[in-house]
Amino acid sequence: MTKAAVLLLAGSMALAACASDEKNNSSGSGSSGSSGGDLKVGIAYDTGGRGDKSFNDSAFAGVEKATKDNGGKYTELSPNSDASNRADLLTQLADQGYNPVIAVGFAYGDVIGDVAKQYPDTQFAIVDSSALDADGKPLGASNITGLQFAANEGSFLGGVAAALKTTTNHIGFVGGVQTPLIQAFEAGYVAGAKAAKPDITVDVEYISPAGDFSGFNDPAKGQIVAQGMYDKGADIVYAAAGGSGIGVFQAAKASNARAIGVDSDQYQTVGDPTLQPVIMTSVLKRVDNAVDAYINDFVDGKIKGGSDIVNDLKTDGVGLATSGGFIDDIQAQIKEYADKIKSGEITVPTTP
Known part of the structure; x- marks a missing residue:
């Protein structure tokens, strides 16, 4: 895939809005799960939250598998009805010590850079967007990884x-x-x-x-x-x-x-x-595979941030x-x- 093609995909979205449940309310509250261990993963969903039988659910599956395999816990948050509190969700997760923090959807691209700069010791990942700006420079303090798909x-x-x-x-x-x-x-x-x-x-x-x-x-x-x-x-x-x-x-x-x-x-x-x-x-x-692999690499100390991972046919993404x-x-x-x-x-x- 050419660099130009990747850049065209970057900053875009495959937002999968969905049926809501009790976790997805206007205050952006969420739920958590635990399987022991020190790993604490935060996941901030795209519009509608978990339950869409598609995009958000696939991201959750990756988080769930990684925390089960590595031992740890997760907390999941969803944006309010007009999705105006995305930055607040990321800030809340980072404030509470969740690391890494997974932002699901390109719409977080407008806010994740500013939040990441405030938490340089926290690693962030954004699904369906780039960790780099239009000039190829890191959005945050080189602590954001873009998870993209062809x-x-x-x-x-x-x-x-x-x-x-x-x-x-x-x-x-x-x-x-x-x-x-x-x-x-x-x-x-x-x-x-x-x-x-x-x-x-x-x-x-x-x-x-x-x-x-x-x-x-x-x-x-x-x-x-x-x-x-x-x-x-x-x-x-x-x-x-x-x-x-x-x-x-x-x-x-x-x-x-x-x-x-x-x-x-x-x-x-x-x-x-x-x-x-x-x-x-x-x-x-395979958002689930991409998120799972990212968290596994985080646990193994392989995540540096400031770059993108493109999942395509060659990688079974x-x-x-x-x-x-x-x-x-x-x-x-x-x-x-x-x-x-x-x-x-x-x-x-x-x-x-």
Whole structure:
């Protein structure tokens, strides 16, 4: 992946808003867990908090595994309804001695640098954003690590799968919010579909415009947008829309069609077993692996901060889920394209 591509991904987001629970209230309170040991990990979620069956949940899984394996405890906090207290959440965790502190989502990029400078002995990680500013300089006191993902590469494989499985030569893409990173999902998906089937029709629509994050937590609108695509002839729709993806799955079920999930293996996490048959595959972004590996490196004293870790196809940081067996018959073709991306023969775009 080129440096330019990485920078395009940096500072962007794959915000996965979600269903809330008792931990996710307007005061930004959270819960904690413990498995013994001295490790204390703080996790500050993106909008909506844990329970989204996708992005935030995947980050939590990484924290949970790392604290279990290494012995230790964690505390989790969620932003208030307008997400105006992100800096306060990071400050609260650092104040209470949590180290490292994991910020989930690019939206923390505007505040994490200032907080990190106040706590130079605390290591911070930010998911889906860079530890460096536009000039390539560390955001904080060289104590921030960016955990990034080549989501465009995984989405390319999703586009290949959709093109190979469509029976109408017509597919769709529903983005949650029109931001640079979600556009990278779109760019990869469309490029993959066109590579496998140049004459394919790909409908693209976003639930909300840039700056309006409601598109990640509006299943009803997700269903309406996707239903419009199915009604026009699309038989597979990729949902890069966080919690709104449930609506896309519901539209697929109503249309006797298929959908593609995102971030986590949504066939396994969707919750409603009646929706499983429509989830053909999911474009995986292994936030859990990235967070787990980061914490393990922290425990081993390998984290220095002031740099980014890019998780791509080469590192198994992205890929496609195979649950349900719906794409078992095209694994050879998917591997062929994946190998070409890994070798550099195919350069996956990051912008539509």
